[in-house]
Amino acid sequence: xxxxxxxxxxxxxxxxxxxxxxxxxxxxxxxxxxxxxxxxxxxxxxxxxxxxxxxxxxxxxxxxxxxxxxxxxxxxxxxxxxxxxxxxxxxxxxxxxxxxxxxxxxxxxxxxxxxxxxxxxxxxxxxxxxxxxxxxxxxxxxxxxxxxxxxxxxxxxxxxxxxxxxxxxxxxxxxxxxxxxxxxxxxxxxxxxxxxxxxxxxxxxxxxxxxxxxxxxxxxxxxxxxxxxxxxxxxxxxxxxxxxxxxxxxxxxxxxxxxxxxxxxxxxxxxxxxxxxxxxxxxxxxxxxxxxxxxxxxxxxxxxxxxxxxxxxxxxxxxxxxxxxxxxxxxxxxxxxxxxxxxxxxxxxxxxxxxxxxxxxxxxxxxxxxxxxx
Ligand SMILES: Cc1cc2nc3c(=O)[nH]c(=O)nc-3n(C[C@H](O)[C@H](O)[C@H](O)COP(=O)(O)OP(=O)(O)OC[C@H]3O[C@@H](n4cnc5c(N)ncnc54)[C@H](O)[C@@H]3O)c2cc1C
Numbered sequence: 232x233x234x235x236x237x238x239x240x241x242x243x244x245x246x247x248x249x250x251x252x253x254x255x256x257x258x259x260x261x262x263x264x265x266x267x268x269x270x271x272x273x274x275x276x277x278x279x280x281x282x283x284x285x286x287x288x289x290x291x292x293x294x295x296x297x298x299x300x301x302x303x304x305x306x307x308x309x310x311x312x313x314x315x316x317x318x319x320x321x322x323x324x325x326x327x328x329x330x331x332x333x334x335x336x337x338x339x340x341x342x343x344x345x346x347x348x349x350x351x352x353x354x355x356x357x358x359x360x361x362x363x364x365x366x367x368x369x370x371x372x373x374x375x376x377x378x379x380x381x382x383x384x385x386x387x388x389x390x391x392x393x394x395x396x397x398x399x400x401x402x403x404x405x406x407x408x409x410x411x412x413x414x415x416x417x418x419x420x421x422x423x424x425x426x427x428x429x430x431x432x433x434x435x436x437x438x439x440x441x442x443x444x445x446x447x448x449x450x451x452x453x454x455x456x457x458x459x460x461x462x463x464x465x466x467x468x469x470x471x472x473x474x475x476x477x478x479x480x481x482x483x484x485x486x487x488x489x490x491x492x493x494x495x496x497x498x499x500x501x502x503x504x505x506x507x508x509x510x511x512x513x514x515x516x517x518x519x520x521x522x523x524x525x526x527x528x529x530x531x532x533x534x535x536x537x538x539x540x541x542x543x544x545x546x547x548x549x550x551x552x553x554x555x556x557x558x559x560x561x562x563x564x565x566x567x568x569x570x571x572x573x574x575x576x577x578x579x580x581x582x583x584x585x586x587x588x589x590x591x592x593x594x595x596x597x598x599x600x601x602x603x604x605x
Contacts, residue, residue: 236259236260236536237260237261237262237373237374237375238259238260238261238373238375238377238532239261239262239361239363239371239373239375239376239377240261240262240263240377240379241264241351241363241376241377241378241380241386241500242263242264242265242380242504242506243263243264243265243332243336243346244265244273244379244521245328245331245332245335245504245521245522245525246379246506246521246522246525247263247265247377247379247503247504248263248336249522249525249526249529250379250503250525250526250528250529251263251335251342251344252290252335252338252339252342253290253525253529254529254532254533255339255342255343255344256342257529257533259532259533259536260343261339261343261344262344262345262346262347262373263339263344263345263347264349264363264365265346265347265348266349266350268348269332269333269336270330270333271328271332272327272405272479273328273405274404274405274440274485275328275405275517275518276417276430276438276512276515277327277328277432277438278323278324278325278428278430278515279299279324279325279326279518279519280322280323280518280600281321281323281324281602282321282523282599282600282601282602283519283523284602285602285603285604286522286523286526286605289605291338292338294324294326296334297330297334298433299324299325299326299432300325300326300415300430300431300433301322301324302319302323302325302414302415302431303319303415303416304316304319304413304415304416304417305317305319305416305417305418305419305591305595306418306419306420306467307418307419307420308418308420308421308465308467309421309577309578309581310421310422310423310464310465310574311464311465311466313578313581313585315581315585315591316416317588317591317592317595318592319417319592320592320595320596320599321602323417323515325417325430325431325432325438326432327407327432327433327436330433347371349365349366349367349369350365350366350385351363351365351380351384352366352385352389353389354376354389354390354498356500359374359542360372360373360374361373361374361375361376361499361500363376375501375535376500376501377501377503377525377528377532378497378501378502378503378506379502379503379504379525381504381505382485382488382489382505382509383395383487383488383489390497390498390500392493392497393491393492394489394491394492395489397489398487399486399490399491400444400446401425401442401443401444401445401487401490402442402443402445402485402486402487402488403440403442403443403485403488403512404440404441404454405438405439405482405484406439406440406477406478406479406481406483407432407436407439407479408437408438408439408475408476408477408478409436409478410474410475410476411474411475412430412431412437412471412474412475414431416430417429417430417515418471419513419515420462420465420467420468420471421465421577422443422461422462422464422465422468423461423464424448424461425441425442425443425444425447426441426512426513426571427439427440427441427462427468428440428513429471437471437475439472439475440512441462442488442513445486447461454484488509490509490510490511490565490568492508492561493506493507493508495507495508495550495554496546496549496550499542499546501528501531501532501545501549503521503524503525504517504520504521504524504525505517505521507553507557508520508557510557510560510564511564511565511567513564513568514560514564514567514598514599516560516564516600519599519603520560520600523557523600523603527549527553527556528549531545531548531549531552532545556600557600559597560597560598560599563597563598567598
């Protein structure tokens with residue numbers, strides 16, 4: 232790769248695909264290295280905040296073609312089933328990652344983006360250029376690399392990133408079901424050791440996705456037992472599971488989910504999406520953040536090529552914008568997740584919310600962004 236305006240993106244999930252579309256639209260030659268093929272199901276709550284909609288329009292994503300569900304309300308419950316419902320200040324939509332990522336992939340290809348289906352093994356930065364090696368031994372060179380390889384990857388190990396040195400106690404499980412559930416609602420139900428999100432995606436399918444502490448999970452034989460013995464103690468979840476039929480062969484699971492702080496730029500790579508920091512899924516804002524960070528990175532890379540500014544200035548601009556947009560949200564989410572895992576404080580919070588329901592939308596706002604401005 233010797234062209235002037237080119238970008239190499241490591242990972243083709245939501246952040247990588249969004250940046251690929253944005254940069255391709257601006258005339259930059261993009262190569263995405265993605266280890267999996269599309270379409271593919273992913274462990275995700277699949278609720279996206281409406282804050283992304285104007286940006287999706289600008290990118291010509293045509294999200295309505297995928298017929299997502301429109302979600303306007305949040306139902307939140309404690310482990311014993313005490314429940315409150317609130318309107319979501321901005322609202323959102325439900326779409327499966329299977330459909331969304333596949334759609335974005337096709338759009339990126341139609342804009343001239345190149346996809347390489349290989350696993351990135353190593354990234355070296357030397358003499359103002361990156362050398363990226365994939366598992367089949369191919370070497371890619373590029374002036375700009377975006378890191379979009381998600382929550383946890385072998386690339387994090389190679390880069391010796393801080394968070395990868397620590398064990399994480401969170402695992403997550405997701406499945407699709409058919410059954411009875413309102414179209415316009417996202418349920419967020421607490422159980423001992425975790426939270427479960429329930430909402431509809433396209434085709435009237437219900438997505439049930441939960442995150443659990445490994446300590447709470449490990450004494451159970453499998454996810455079915457865990458659902459029966461632990462999740463179903465929350466009467467809301469019991470009712471949902473009783474009225475839903477699994478349509479996956481078996482649930483998908485992932486482990487070692489870390490919410491630790493990460494750097495937005497590491498080894499000169501601009502990190503986008505979960506690679507720069509994962510917000511707790513109970514906030515339902517990770518995808519909007521992945522999409523938004525891809526926008527910010529695409530803009531600074533474009534101006535780097537246009538104005539021929541220095542690499543130091545490119546990295547400083549990205550870090551500044553990333554912090555401005557996401558740092559407070561991540562802090563608020565960490566604080567909230569900690570509170571909700573402490574039964575006594577959490578029950579005081581719930582009693583307060585039942586008496587003062589207008590407080591819930593205020594909390595939601597703290598963990599969400601404003602509509603993304605073009
Ligand atoms: C349990 C759970 C529920 C969630 N629910 C919601 C929700 O309801 N709403 C919401 O907004 N957010 C939610 N999130 C967060 C959301 O899923 C993420 O923030 C979002 O997927 C981030 O996108 P990404 O592109 O950064 O990462 P990903 O979508 O994970 O993409 C990373 C890509 O990199 C590829 N990759 C990794 N390593 C390599 C390698 N070495 N070589 C090549 N390719 C590689 C992977 O195959 C993958 O395709 C949830 C997260 C969890 C864990």
